[in-house]
Every structure is written in structure tokens, then in C-alpha cells.
Amino acid sequence: MEFFVSWYHGDACYPVYDNHCSLLVSITSVPFDWTVQSLLQPPRRLLIDSGAFHLVTASSISPRLLADNGMYDEKGATLKAGAQSIEEKISQLSPKKVLERQLSILGEEQIPTIVCALDYPILDPHLSLQEKSKCITQTIAFAWEFKHLLEERRMSSHVTPMAIIQGYDIDTLKWCAHELAAIDFPLYGLGSLAPLKRHEPIMERVRAVASIIEPERLHIFGVSAIQTILALKEMGIHSFDSARPAKAAAYNEIFYSHPFRRFGILEPSSEGSKLKGRIPRVNRLTEPLKCQCPICVEHPESILVVGKRANIKARGVHNYYHLKRVLCDAPIC
Ligand SMILES: [Zn+2]
Structure with missing residues (x-):
């Protein structure tokens, strides 16, 4: 199982210390003109997510950063990220511009890279069922658009697309996984686990999704507990990511x-x-x-x-x- 360490601009350059380092970079956690060539040492593998999770959870991303990253269409560039509802924020993301920004982060580097489809994270427990369902249908629609964009562009062989599975319970996750499997991607990521925190509810969702998508094609986002990491490894999960080393360091x-x-x-x-x-x-x-x-x-x-x-x-x-x-x-x- 591969471990992608989440990297924020300003964190230590892990690849300098580890020749086999796999790095997760989010569009919204690096400056708008940042590329992987800016690192002192490139990682062995790279995962570039869409920034949607960061956008939904952070209240202080500057509108300038989002606009410069192509996260907003021109009309939305003047809106304040922190002042909007999640729906307003995500509705202004552009799958095409997100993909362009992901590819510009990679530049000419031939590093094996996973690029994530734009998704619609469900992190607010107060959303109505209707709103949650809308998040899922929007995630599936983004995945369709992503697939279409990739076919148009004929991606290089070192770039692997990943669709993101969203849901708020076992049934909706399985439904989303089914729909995305029908579109057909080489890799799938499982999101929306962050609010669960406890091991067993997380594993219950992972097992449900793994009954539809083979574990060796699944990435699990944002895992920090050792017990969970080891259980995922035991299942034969493809990969996971964690921001825990730097976060824990910041908390001494x-x-x-x-x-x-x-x-x-x-x-x-x-x-x-x-x-x-x-x-x-x-x-x-x-x-x-x-x-x-x-x-x-x-x-x-x-x-x-x-x-x-x-x-x-x-x-x-x-x-x-x-x-x-x-x-x-x-x-x-
Ligand atoms: Zn040490």
C-alpha cells in the first residue's frame, strides 16, 4: 500500500529525505504559479487533488489564489471564499480549469502522477438529504466531464485519473461507486470520511465500497489512525494519504x-x-x-x-x- 504524505507549501520537502517519497499536493495549498519543479527534489510519485476538500473545509483561502488557480470562472473571481456557502463555493469550480491547473503543476515532469476529478465533499452534517444527494449527483457529473476532458486530451501514460466516491452512508456510497464504475476509471478515491473519526465506522464504509471497487484500485483520503492504516494495508488497499506528520509536528x-x-x-x-x-x-x-x-x-x-x-x-x-x-x-x- 502506498502512503502519500500531504504536503502544504511551507512544509519540509520530504523527497529530500526520502527517495521513495509519494506526495499529495492540493491545488489550493500551493501558490498559483507553483510547479513541482519548485521542489528541491521531486517526489517519486505525485497525487494532485482538486482542492475541493480544502476549499470546503478552509475559511481563509484568498479569492485571489482561487481565481489565479482557475478555481473560479471570471464572474466568480470577485466572490469571497470564506463568506459563501459550500454550495456556492463548489458551484463555481470549473472541472476544466482544475484539470489544467493540475497539469500545470506537473509541467514537463514525467513523474507517475494521479490527478483527481473534481468532487463535491459532504462534510456538513446539517445538510438536508436533498442537499447531500445533490453533492453526490454533482460529483458523478464532474466525473463524466473529467473523463470526457481526458479523452479529448489523450493523457500521457504517466498520468492516471482518479474518480472520487462521495456519499453520506453505506447505501449512497455504494450507489456513487456503482455510477462511477460505469464511467470506468483506473483508480477511485473514497472521500467524506473525515467527520467519522472513529475506526469502525470508517472501515465499514471502506468495506462497503470495496465490495464494488477492488481494493487494489482504491485510495482512502485523509487517514491518520495507525489502527486504520494497518487495517487498510491488510485489505490490500492501493493507497492512502495523511497530513499527520506535519500537523502533529505543529502541535509539538x-x-x-x-x-x-x-x-x-x-x-x-x-x-x-x-x-x-x-x-x-x-x-x-x-x-x-x-x-x-x-x-x-x-x-x-x-x-x-x-x-x-x-x-x-x-x-x-x-x-x-x-x-x-x-x-x-x-x-x-
Ligand atoms: Zn528522528
């Missing part, structure tokens, strides 16, 4: 593997005072444990420094190393 969390453990940082200044964050004092480190990651072999103390951008990046690389080690059962190369 440090991972170790074999077995997987999670620690906080005990700053000298916090002696006797109330601690921030959820990790208890007993699980906080004042010095790093033994580690062979590319950061710790040179500057092990750097992962314990709080508040500085460079140290958060270093911690992100350390966390990535251990998360990947859990999955691959082997150190990164």
Missing part, C-alpha cells in the same frame, strides 16, 4: 515507531506550570530518544525545539519517517 508531537508511540515536549519553562495540549506530563520528553531518521542522525535535539518554523519542519520529517516505518516495516531509503 513527536512519533516513534516499533512500537508506534506519541510524545509531547516538556519545555524547561513549563516546570511546575499548567501544560498546554492534551499530552500528559509523563509522556513528554526533555531529550530525544534514540532515532535513525535523517534529522536525528545529525541534530537530534532540533526536534524538541518549540515555536520555530525550522524545528517544526524537522519534527515533521522525523514524524514522517516513523509513520512510514510503521507502514512499510522498513526504514525509508
Whole structure:
């Protein structure tokens, strides 16, 4: 099973530390003129999503960024992303411009790349059934348009399209999977899992979709729990992505593997005072444990420094190393 690490502009460049790094980039998480050539080292594989999830969940994406990325048609470029309903936001996305932006991110690079169809994430539990159904039919319509665009363009062999399955329960996910399978894609991604959080409800949905789409053609979006990652691997799932290494690093969390453990940082200044964050004092480190990651072999103390951008990046690389080690059962190369 392949692990795509979610990458935001400003995160550590994981491919510098891992020759086999697979990166997930979202259109809306990089500047409008960003290309993969801007990285110090290109990833081994790339997954470029449509930005729809980020657009729906973030309230602070600048309209300029969206407009410059072709996320809005000209008429919509003056609208404020944060001030709109989800429906208004997504209704102004253009599948054609999203695909063009995905391909411009890749440029002339021949990296094996998955490009995701634009979808309509269902993340708001307060939506009516009618609104949720509309999200699904719109996702299917976007997939049709995506397929048509790909046929028109005759894509290079290193670019693989992925349709996104959306639904709000087992039946609607299966229905969406059926409809997308009829359009026929080499790969399918399963979205809308983020609000579930718990392992069993997530796995229930994955198993339902895997009864229609073979696990080896399924990507599972936004997985962070180790138990879930290992269960997906056991099922023979094609791939998953996680933003957990960098997110945990930003929250001053440090991972170790074999077995997987999670620690906080005990700053000298916090002696006797109330601690921030959820990790208890007993699980906080004042010095790093033994580690062979590319950061710790040179500057092990750097992962314990709080508040500085460079140290958060270093911690992100350390966390990535251990998360990947859990999955691959082997150190990164
Ligand atoms: Zn380390």
C-alpha cells in the first residue's frame, strides 16, 4: 500500500529525505504559479487533488489564489471564499480549469502522477438529504466531464485519473461507486470520511465500497489512525494519504515507531506550570530518544525545539519517517 504524505507549501520537502517519497499536493495549498519543479527534489510519485476538500473545509483561502488557480470562472473571481456557502463555493469550480491547473503543476515532469476529478465533499452534517444527494449527483457529473476532458486530451501514460466516491452512508456510497464504475476509471478515491473519526465506522464504509471497487484500485483520503492504516494495508488497499506528520509536528508531537508511540515536549519553562495540549506530563520528553531518521542522525535535539518554523519542519520529517516505518516495516531509503 502506498502512503502519500500531504504536503502544504511551507512544509519540509520530504523527497529530500526520502527517495521513495509519494506526495499529495492540493491545488489550493500551493501558490498559483507553483510547479513541482519548485521542489528541491521531486517526489517519486505525485497525487494532485482538486482542492475541493480544502476549499470546503478552509475559511481563509484568498479569492485571489482561487481565481489565479482557475478555481473560479471570471464572474466568480470577485466572490469571497470564506463568506459563501459550500454550495456556492463548489458551484463555481470549473472541472476544466482544475484539470489544467493540475497539469500545470506537473509541467514537463514525467513523474507517475494521479490527478483527481473534481468532487463535491459532504462534510456538513446539517445538510438536508436533498442537499447531500445533490453533492453526490454533482460529483458523478464532474466525473463524466473529467473523463470526457481526458479523452479529448489523450493523457500521457504517466498520468492516471482518479474518480472520487462521495456519499453520506453505506447505501449512497455504494450507489456513487456503482455510477462511477460505469464511467470506468483506473483508480477511485473514497472521500467524506473525515467527520467519522472513529475506526469502525470508517472501515465499514471502506468495506462497503470495496465490495464494488477492488481494493487494489482504491485510495482512502485523509487517514491518520495507525489502527486504520494497518487495517487498510491488510485489505490490500492501493493507497492512502495523511497530513499527520506535519500537523502533529505543529502541535509539538513527536512519533516513534516499533512500537508506534506519541510524545509531547516538556519545555524547561513549563516546570511546575499548567501544560498546554492534551499530552500528559509523563509522556513528554526533555531529550530525544534514540532515532535513525535523517534529522536525528545529525541534530537530534532540533526536534524538541518549540515555536520555530525550522524545528517544526524537522519534527515533521522525523514524524514522517516513523509513520512510514510503521507502514512499510522498513526504514525509508
Ligand atoms: Zn528522528
